[in-house]
Amino acid sequence: MLKVLLAFAFFIITTLTGCSTNSESTNQVNDSAFLQLEGNFLNTQLSIDDEQSLELNSDSIKTLNGKEVARFPISTGKHTLKITRSGAVIVQRVIYVSNSNTFEVVVP
Numbered sequence: 001m002l003k004v005l006l007a008f009a010f011f012i013i014t015t016l017t018g019c020s021t022n023s024e025s026t027n028q029v030n031d032s033a034f035l036q037l038e039g040n041f042l043n044t045q046l047s048i049d050d051e052q053s054l055e056l057n058s059d060s061i062k063t064l065n066g067k068e069v070a071r072f073p074i075s076t077g078k079h080t081l082k083i084t085r086s087g088a089v090i091v092q093r094v095i096y097v098s099n100s101n102t103f104e105v106v107v108p
Contacts, residue, residue, distance in 0.1 A: 033097040035081070037070040039107040044090070047082040048074065074103070083107055
């Protein structure tokens with residue numbers, strides 16, 4: 001009888017410990033951010049990471065919270081910004097943009 005009880009106890013213990021659950025979830029986040037220019041950015045040229053320059057004119061203006069800004073999507077990570085006006089560099093910065101953030105640059 002003792003052998004039957006030990007076998008039954010062993011069976012119950014192994015059954016209960018073998019029936020555990022494991023749940024795991026993965027959240028995928030949007031890997032994007034924005035560069036936002038404020039100030040005197042009209043008639044300037046924007047270059048990001050020494051790529052082709054983008055002319056900033058009145059078509060680039062958006063109104064956000066009562067301010068006139070130029071806003072562009074940008075990938076996350078490290079970038080080199082250069083803003084020129086009439087051939088003169090007025091802003092040159094290395095920035096690090098994190099996920100889902102807006103990096104603001106005030107153009108003099």
